[in-house]
Amino acid sequence: MSDAPITLEELRTVDLFDGLNDEELAQWVAVARPRHFAPGGIIAEQGEEPRGLQLLLEGEAQALILTGGRSEPVGRHTAPTWMGAIALLTGHSLGVRMQAETACRLAIVAPEDFRRLAFAQQAVNQRVMQQVGPVTSRVTAIEQNRERLASLGTMAAGLAHELNNPAAAARRAAAQLTEALDVIGSALASFVEAGVERAEAEQLLGLQQQAIAQAAKATALDTLDASDAEEELLERLEALNIEEPWQLAEPLAAAGVDQQWLDRVAALAGPATAAALRWVAATLTAGRLAAELQESTERMSSLVGAVKSYAYMDRGGLVEVDLHEGLETTLTVLGYKLKHTRIALVRNYDRTLPKLTVRGSELNQVWTNLLDNAIDALGEQGTITIKTHADGNCAVVEITDDGPGIAEDVAGRIFDPFFTTKDVGDGTGLGLATARRIVVDRHDGSLTLDAAPGATTFRVRLPFTQA
Numbered sequence: 001m002s003d004a005p006i007t008l009e010e011l012r013t014v015d016l017f018d019g020l021n022d023e024e025l026a027q028w029v030a031v032a033r034p035r036h037f038a039p040g041g042i043i044a045e046q047g048e049e050p051r052g053l054q055l056l057l058e059g060e061a062q063a064l065i066l067t068g069g070r071s072e073p074v075g076r077h078t079a080p081t082w083m084g085a086i087a088l089l090t091g092h093s094l095g096v097r098m099q100a101e102t103a104c105r106l107a108i109v110a111p112e113d114f115r116r117l118a119f120a121q122q123a124v125n126q127r128v129m130q131q132v133g134p135v136t137s138r139v140t141a142i143e144q145n146r147e148r149l150a151s152l153g154t155m156a157a158g159l160a161h162e163l164n165n166p167a168a169a170a171r172r173a174a175a176q177l178t179e180a181l182d183v184i185g186s187a188l189a190s191f192v193e194a195g196v197e198r199a200e201a202e203q204l205l206g207l208q209q210q211a212i213a214q215a216a217k218a219t220a221l222d223t224l225d226a227s228d229a230e231e232e233l234l235e236r237l238e239a240l241n242i243e244e245p246w247q248l249a250e251p252l253a254a255a256g257v258d259q260q261w262l263d264r265v266a267a268l269a270g271p272a273t274a275a276a277l278r279w280v281a282a283t284l285t286a287g288r289l290a291a292e293l294q295e296s297t298e299r300m301s302s303l304v305g306a307v308k309s310y311a312y313m314d315r316g317g318l319v320e321v322d323l324h325e326g327l328e329t330t331l332t333v334l335g336y337k338l339k340h341t342r343i344a345l346v347r348n349y350d351r352t353l354p355k356l357t358v359r360g361s362e363l364n365q366v367w368t369n370l371l372d373n374a375i376d377a378l379g380e381q382g383t384i385t386i387k388t389h390a391d392g393n394c395a396v397v398e399i400t401d402d403g404p405g406i407a408e409d410v411a412g413r414i415f416d417p418f419f420t421t422k423d424v425g426d427g428t429g430l431g432l433a434t435a436r437r438i439v440v441d442r443h444d445g446s447l448t449l450d451a452a453p454g455a456t457t458f459r460v461r462l463p464f465t466q467a
Helices: 008-012 022-031 085-090 111-120 122-142 145-194 198-217 223-239 246-254 259-311 323-333 360-378 431-443
Strands: 032-037 042-044 053-058 060-067 070-078 081-083 097-100 104-109 318-321 342-348 356-359 381-391 394-401 446-450 456-463
Touching: 008 022, 022 032, 022 111, 070 081, 070 431, 085 111, 085 122, 104 111, 111 122, 145 259, 198 246, 198 259, 223 246, 223 259, 246 259, 318 323, 318 360, 323 360, 323 381, 323 394, 356 360, 356 431, 360 381, 360 394, 360 431, 360 456, 431 446, 431 456
Parallel strands: 342 381
Antiparallel strands: 032 104, 042 097, 053 081, 053 104, 060 070, 060 097, 318 356, 381 394, 394 456, 446 456
16 A cells, blocks of 8 residues: 555545535645554554544454454444544543454544644534434444343243243152152062062062053043042052052052952952052152153253254354244243243244354344344234245345234334333333344344334345355
């Protein structure tokens, strides 16, 4: 790049100076100093006082936010443009790091020269002040971890509830399984003590296997039939002088055994009848508890897997994903909100869509905001339709609810930071602004709204090939 002095023609291309005549602009040329940055060079550092007004004349620069030892891109500046003026006029430190993305040529105006000329030339001052609001809103939207943390806190509470149910069931089943195994383990000693011969023991084992086989293939009895079966067995167990017979009646009735089976056990076991029946009932109970444990742990594993996929743990920021995976894991994470409603989910997926390289956890935040809003809009009942398809060089995700819709005056402001239709305390108004920023600024896509009563659709377009 040339080391030639800054010219009037070069500064004329920067819109900061729109409205200045040649004489006024010449004052800026007189104090502007050329500066070059190679790709990757730091033009301005986050948290530091600005080195001066930066006029980007050639090249592209990236705005980055540094957090937790990482740098996150939040915007791109393409020449000709200007940077740093707002911080200089407001006296604030820089909120972002500016880094050269390509070779850049800049004109730097020292802070004191910038303030002197900006205050003397009303057109420049007004141009800078007009950008204070939009830039402040943008920075606020970029740094708004409160919204994300609030959403994650809500989801964490829901997931804790979802995990608590199978965890409690597993804990209960494990405790009962220990008791059942103790009964099974003591059965042999009871048979020996009662003098049960080998031939009788083999037949008792056959009756046990018969009960297990019947339990495996038995269909669930209706409430009345189950109650009748338990009553009949309970009467026979009481006739056999079995202690606490109600503990045995339920598992034996569920296995479909009858009085003839009970009489056969009693004939073979003799004085060990109670031990034999408890042994069979404990075996049946152990099988049922093992199935409950498997179901509970699978449910917990499924939830943990969904959360891991949702957050894209153990993977970098950029990941290659199937959009449908992110949508499904988000629905799993939000399952606690749908569980006690009559909201129907309709999936119309185009499974032929190719995988996209995206910032997975951020994109899931978009799905969370859009789906959560749809659920809230419907309340207790309605239908949410999720459609994916290709449109030109973009993948399109449409999330539609058949709720009351969004008023026209509200729809025009729906993506504005801090605008919310929810009651005070129920929303910050940052969710949709965040979603749009993630889609537009972070993925070069678009997020739009089609609002009509009975069909409110948020449409996300993501290019297959991103910058």
